[in-house]
Each structure stands twice: as structure tokens, then as C-alpha cells.
Amino acid sequence: MTELTTATGGGMLSREEMDAARERLPIVYVDVVPVRVDTQGAVVAVGLLLRAGEDGQIKRALVSGRVLYHERVRAALLRHMEKDLGPLALPRIPPAPQPFTVAEYFPTPGVTPFHDPRQHAVSLAFVVPVAGDCAPQNDALDLTWLTPDQALDPGVQAEMERGHGVLLRQALAHLGHPV
Amino acid sequence: MTELTTATGGGMLSREEMDAARERLPIVYVDVVPVRVDTQGAVVAVGLLLRAGEDGQIKRALVSGRVLYHERVRAALLRHMEKDLGPLALPRIPPAPQPFTVAEYFPTPGVTPFHDPRQHAVSLAFVVPVAGDCAPQNDALDLTWLTPDQALDPGVQAEMERGHGVLLRQALAHLGHPV
Amino acid sequence: MTELTTATGGGMLSREEMDAARERLPIVYVDVVPVRVDTQGAVVAVGLLLRAGEDGQIKRALVSGRVLYHERVRAALLRHMEKDLGPLALPRIPPAPQPFTVAEYFPTPGVTPFHDPRQHAVSLAFVVPVAGDCAPQNDALDLTWLTPDQALDPGVQAEMERGHGVLLRQALAHLGHPV
């Protein structure tokens, strides 16, 4: 596992220690908007994960996860892409470390458009083209590819939690799409 | 203090708890390159802090510091600017959350150009114009304004630790300056 | 006039020559979203110009204009800000040349979200905070400051032509605002 190989001695946290840290420190995250592009790089589809929400309802989500101790941000991007989309997704991690935005998830709703009841997360957000075959993994039930216009549909947006709908719209705006 | 007003109940860490967290989790940081600009926004000077290094030698440094639990990134930028440059510096915090780069400081030297023996820090780096009067505060001995060419001098670069010289050059490149 | 001082000998185009060039070459433009910010850099208001449209109706617009021969982009930004907002607007031209997006205006509607019947323009788009007093100049009838939420109102968006409504939304997304 990437977690083990990139973490140094003593770097792994127990569940209790992680819970304690989450009440005291902002946690470093990455958010990824997976996209399919044409030969000119224009986005033709956006990939959204289907997950079972805490209330049992089906929710759509972006690829998202924590950066581990002693892990490079680009290693975390690849690890979370493989974790959610499978080992054959062939993600094209961007060559530059500059994210298109930084999403600040607060445990208190309303401070920013982003909310995470578990923690204060500072998330570096990237658009990542994928070229291979995606097979939802982990706790993702499915992956659906939507055109940018379909992804902007209010019904789709309503199925996204924690502000992921806002982040998706910010990503599409960054890509030059009308939002 | 901003720390107290932005931290929620239980959000403050003891020295021991912070030390423990630093061995287990990447810490969210901000780095700031303070600049003076002309009316067209072109950079005319870069501000470097003078600090006493751990070996007693005088070192130059950028404005840098931790983002606290429940603190907005832009609040952290303002707090660290005021902490190091004084309350009359009038920093012009950028309106967009997109940093010009992300600097990854590793406790192990050589993984990236950035190194921090105390911790693994993921730092959002911004160029911030300042319009007011700067008075070095806190543990900064002095603040010197250098032209971009002076700041690129190898002698100046050699006085910067932890990769701050590299980050300064990346900032000047981002500003369109030849590096 | 800035035009005259920055243009070199023979650099000025007659109306006929400019019309001819506009049918053959993409023209370099800048677009500016003027904003008011608070001490943390957060946007509190967006400035929109009121102009008389070609059909006699009142239209809202961003600050926009051509880059002249032998003129720096940052000089063009300052010139167009002063032209539309007056000499006391105190615009804070961004220190870096990286625009937040590039808007491609095509003479044919529908190729991109941006349309200009007169020409193919490639426009570098920037968010520019203004700190001073704005007095609409030139052919601008008025300047109104709207909160980000007011600026996103469909009624306001409908009063913007050439895709300026789309560009405004892309700017607000770049600023971290939900759009």
C-alpha cells in the first residue's frame, strides 16, 4: 500500500489519534475532478462517483482524500485516483503543483461553501484527465460520465454533498465552460 | 489575538500535542513573498526578513506560518503579515484562493527543494503587495527591500534556508521576471 | 494620451486599416472585472459599467479594450481602467502576467461563449481590485457596484452582452464564490 511505503516510522495514526488531530488542526486534502478530453484537450465528460450517503441516500461525489505524512501531493492524487477509479484509469496527473483553487471545508456549515462535519480540511483542487478504463473501487458504488451540461443540471448538483457541487462548477468555469 | 478568536473550543494545542501531530500529519502552511509594486503592478522590490538562525547566523526568510484550526487561509495570510511586518503594512491579500505554487516541505532533505526539520508542511504560496509602512515584529530582526535583481544575487540566495531561495525564484518567475 | 506615447512611428492605424485587420487577424484584448475587497482580500462588490447598446437599450459591461502596438499588457490594463473608471480609481493591477482565463470572442456566435460581431478577439482576463473613487468616463453612462450575489442575479446577467455575463461568473468562481 502506498500509505505504508510513503509513511515513515511512527507515521501511521490510530483511529483515536486521527480523531483527536481532526479536532485541533486543519487536515491537508486533495480534490479531483476527473474528466475525459478530446484531442484538443477540450472536456467532453466529467466523472462523478456514486456513494451511499450517511443517511442511506445515494450521493454523487468527486474523488477526494487526505494527503499522508511524508507523501507528495502528486502521489496522493495518483493514490486516490487509483483507489476510487481502479488501477487501469490512467490518470494524467497535472505536471504543475498549482491547483485551480483551494477549497476550505469547515466543520461549521456556512463559513465557506464547503462543509465537512468531521474536520477542517484545506483541499488542493485539480482537474485530472483520465485516459483508461475506470472501475469504481473502494466504497464507490458506480462512476458515471456526464457531459458538462448534464453535470450542471440542478438535479445532479442537488445530489452532491459537502459543497462538491460548487467545486464542480468552479472547475467547469476554470475550464472555460459557461456555468 | 487572532489565534484565540478563530479557534473553537478545544482548538488550541499544547506544545506537546503539536509536536506529536507534527510527527504524524502534514501541516497546512502559507508562504508569502512581500513585494512593492508600481502603479502598473510591476514589482519594484521584494521584502526579505532577517532572522537569527538556529546556528546563530543571520538568515533571510519569507513570511511564513501555520494555518490554525478553523482559520480561513486569507485570515492566516493577514495574521502572519501583521505578525512579521507590523500592523501598518497594509498588505493587499490577493482576492483569489489560487496560490502561485504549493511548496512541500519535508523533514527529510532532498525529497523536494523545500526542507523543514520540524515537520512535513504543505504550504500555499502567494505574492502579496504591501502598500504601508513595515516594521519588523516578532522574532524578525529587520526587513530589507531588494530589487528583483538584487534578490536573485547568489549571496542573498545563500542566506536563505529551507528552500526559501528557491521559492523566491519561483515567485519572481511567476511575476514574469527572468530568473 | 497613452496610445500616442506607447505607439512607435507608424504604429497608429486608420479606421479603414483597423477594419481590414479585424477581418484577417485575431486582436489582442484585455477584460477586467473591477472589484472592491476587504482587508483580507475577500471580494465585497463587483463593478459593472452601464452603456447604451447598439439597439439603444442599456447594457451592463466589464472594462474591456484592445492592447496597442508596442504596449505592455499591464499598461493596457491601467489605460482601460482609467479610461472607463476615471483617473482616481486607483486600480491595483495584479503583479503577475498570468490571467485567470482567456476569453476567445468570435465573430460567429456559438463557437465559444464569447461573441463580438466586429472581430475575433483573444482577451486576457483579470480581476482588478480598485481602492479609489470611480467616475464613469468615456462612453460609460454609469458604474454600479453589486455584491457577488446581486451580480449573479439572472436579471443582471441578462443585461450583459458578448458573453460578459459568462466571464463575470467565471471570475467569481475563480474568486472562490459559489456560482
Added chain:
Amino acid sequence: MTELTTATGGGMLSREEMDAARERLPIVYVDVVPVRVDTQGAVVAVGLLLRAGEDGQIKRALVSGRVLYHERVRAALLRHMEKDLGPLALPRIPPAPQPFTVAEYFPTPGVTPFHDPRQHAVSLAFVVPVAGDCAPQNDALDLTWLTPDQALDPGVQAEMERGHGVLLRQALAHLGHPV
């Protein structure tokens, strides 16, 4: 030819008309730094073209060229990549229109780090990973892949004209490389 299919009626310029326009208007350009990346997106090599300079000496250059009337910027990026690197280069044009910088080439040396005796060009600069086989085309004699450190060698830099060495260093800084 892409030029003919993307240009509308009357859109093609004679050599004389283009020369005249170049004395009066800034010309829209794109500059590309071709790179090879690993699975995490980190740059492992930079591609530099070898061309015969005007003085007969061999010079190194980035991929560079004009945006045509009624041509999308991303179409121009693909066209120039194919023109210089061949049809099998498989360039991964970035999905977002935001360039990493804008290089302003002036006919007068010294105004900016960029110089083009033929014209005033405003160039959108992108880093473009290439995944396929490159075969130098057109007036390029060869294409060499250098590691980032090799590309930063003063000897290599000295073989680059028009400020391409500066632009390459700015690109590497944007990619997080020490410059």
C-alpha cells in the same frame, strides 16, 4: 491544412498584408514547452527543437507560432505541436485555457525579456506533455529531450534566442523545479 479549414473566407493574408499588420498590431501567439512526464505527472524531460538561426548557427527553440483568424487557441496549440513534432507526438493539450504565463515579445530589445525583431507578439505559454513519438518536421532539424537540470545548463540556455531560455526557466519554476 488546418490553416485553410479554420480560416474563413478572405481570412488568409498575403505576405505583404501580414508584414503590414505586424508593424501596426500585436499578434496573438502560443508558446509551448513540450515535456515528458512520469505516472505521477512529474516532468522527466523537456523537448527542445534545433533550428538553423538567421545567422546560420544552430539554435534551440520552443514550439511557437501564430493563432490564426477564427482559430481556437487549443486548435493552434495542437496545430503547432503537430507541425513541429509530427503527427504521432500525441500532445496532451491542457484542458483549461489559463496559460502559466503570457510572454510579450517586443520588436525593440530590452522592453521585456522577450524579443522578436519581426513583430510585437503577445504569446500564451503552456506546458504540454507529449506521450507519443516525436519526429521533427517543418524547419526543425532535430528534437532533443533534456532533463530539467540539463535544460537549465548555461550552455543550453545560451543557444536559445528571443528569450526562449527565460520562458523555459519560468516554465520549470511553474512546474516546481528549482531554477
